[in-house]
Structures are given as structure tokens and as C-alpha cells.
Amino acid sequence: MSLIVPFRDPDAGTPPSRVEDYRSTLLRSPHHRPLAVPQTLSEVTGPADCWDRLMGPALSDLTTQHAGPPIGQRIIVSGRVIDDSGRPVPNTVMEIWQTNAAGRYVHIRDQWDAPLDPNFTGAGRVITDAEGRYRFITVRPGAYPWGNHQNAWRPAHIHLSLLGPAFATRLVTQLYFPDDPLIEIDPIANAVPMPYRQRLVCRFDIATTEPHWALGYLFDIVLKGQDQTPFEDDDHDH
Helix, strand or coil: CCCCCCCCCCCCCCCCCCCCCCCCHHHHCCCCCCCCCCCCHHHHCCCCCCHHHHHCCCECECCCCCCCCCCCCEEEEEEEEECCCCCECCCCEEEEECCCCCCCCCCCCCCCCCCCCCCCCCEEEEECCCCCEEEEEEECCCCEECCCCCCCEECCEEEEEEECCCHHHCEEEEEECCCCCCHHHCHHHHCCCCCHHHHHECEECCCCCECCCEEEEECCEECCCCCCCCCCCCCCCC
16 A cells, blocks of 8 residues: 655745734735736746846855955855755846945935945845855845834845746845844744744855855755745745
8 A cells, every 4th residue: 555645735934924013014915815817928938048148247246346345244155046856946046135234225215323335235146057056255244223113123134036937936035144133033034933934044154164264154045845945925936
């Protein structure tokens, strides 16, 4: 006799659209059930084999984009994009954006009392190689206050966006750093329940660390399955 195991949809801890402690979701969360919109050929196909020609050269080193080096601790963030079977996902565009070391974005709406760094824009882009690997050089971002509640501070984090075979397959998530005490009291991070929240935390890697130059961190992204990385929208197909 063969054992038949019933299929169960994987639960990757993706946060709901409405989280009571994350105040802005009370306004942005939909009031009606989402509608299923079937994807056509235009949504599932795109320039997957020519992203570099379409978007230009990679911007993998955020510390060499300006006249001088930025202020802050230089870090290397690398890893792999894989599917639910552990197979690499090549030719995937990964974009990142983050604050500078003082915790400030280069954005007109970010006006809190922290200095801007003229040598740091905080944006980068790479394309995963044949083994699904990516690598960025940047500086560790700083924490910053936000108006969600009294004395609210966001933990240091990096935003990541992935594009698969087409623009409609975009996925967005956040990367946090180990041993950051702000993670435990951050409503956005805590919208992802444990143990899934740990999948959003990168890990220090001495093998990636370069002596006298930069600390190394690893962060693998799993697109689907029981080990899936939590994304901002769970209704996706990559």
C-alpha cells in the first residue's frame, strides 16, 4: 500500500493586509474580498532574458556611486533566490532601497532630524546569475522614527524587490539584521508571526566577510513552498 498524504497549502506567515498595531493598514486595507483576475500572456511574459539591456548595467555597489565613500559601516549582503525545491532562479531582477547610516532616506517626505549623506543614495540593482546568486555592497542602514505610535522606531532594514519573467510578477519584502532589539517591538515586523519572522532576518557570515573591509551577511529568498520568504502580498505566482 502507498501512503497518500493530502496536499496542504503552505503557510509562509505572510502578513495580512490589516494589522491593528500597524495604523496605516487600517486605512489602506481593502473592505471587500479581493477579486481573482486571471493572468494573460502579457502578465506572465516579459523581457526576462534581456533585463540588462532594458535596465542598464548593474548597480551592485552602493558605496561607489558618488564622488567619495559614504559614512557608515560597509557590509556585503548576498544570497540566492531559489524555488520551493531548492532550485536556483536565474535572471531575476533584484532591486534594493534603504536609509543611510543615520536612518534617513533620500526622499522629500523624509524630513526627520538626521543628516543626508551626499555620497549615498541608497538604491541598487542586480540580476541573479545562473545559480540564482546575488551580491550587494552597501552600508548598514540606521533606525529611524515613524509616527505609528508613541516613541516608535523602525529597526534597521533593507527593502528588496524581485522581478521574475515580467513586471507583473514583482515581489517585495524586507531584510532585518540579527540581534536588533527593535524587531521585537516593531508592528511591521511583528505582522509576520513567529517562526516565519526569522526568515526575514539575515545571518552574519564570516566566510563572506572581507578582512579589514566589510562584514558579510547572507539572505536567501525562497519564492514558494513551506520555507517561503514572507512577502508583502501572498497572492503571487513567480
